[in-house]
Amino acid sequence: MKRFLAFSLLLAALGSSGLACSANAQTVTDGSDKKASPFVKNTLKTLTKRFPDTHPFFRGITTHANAEKKQVVCGEISLSSSKTPEPDSFMLFGATEGENAPIVYEPREIPASIDSREVNMWINHGADLADLEEMGCVPEGSYRQYGDKLNQVLQNKKHSATR
Incomplete structure (x- = not known):
């Protein structure tokens, strides 16, 4: 801790003496x-x-x-x-x-089953991918693949719920 304090004071002194410090x-x-x-x-x-x-x-x-x-x-x-x-x-x-x-998209694998309380989170997550596709930052069709996979998981949930 003392070293950090001494280093900070040294940097402050260098900065005030006219030397440029960039980080x-x-x-x-x-x-x-x-x-x-x-x-x-x-x-x-x-x-x-x-x-x-x-x-x-x-x-x-x-x-x-x-x-x-x-x-x-x-x-x-x-x-x-x-x-x-x-x-x-x-x-x-x-x-x-x-x-x-800026938009940041964390690629996460869609689970095999989604709790109904989490559906909106996954839809919103996909919206970031759609924005990146619109910007030209990901290949065209990326959002559609994501949406198709999400829909497939949701459809499987509906089918198993009706059985």
Whole structure:
């Protein structure tokens, strides 16, 4: 604790002496943020602030323009506490220039059975995937596959309930 306090005081002193101290709040694991636009940098900062208890890792950052000629950023974020996050810890994200907030989609396997109290949660979860598909961040048809699987689970529940 004493070392941390001494280090903090040293950094404060360096900052007040005119030396610039910069720290990245996020890490891009694959260098895909090279030549990132201010919009992309702001999106990464926004996502970092959304998850203040973690040190987010990003990868696969791409940009393109949508039909309205607005910039869209897509990529993956991991909230893993490991210094080298596992590949399956990454979640999809996307943001459109001028829109409210980036969308993060955590791919979760739909269970074989869903409690009726959880149906709305799964529907809302799929809405994030639909938004990412509309942005061009996931392949076309991703939301339909998700919806078909969810409907199949719900239909199986109805059939077993009527027996």
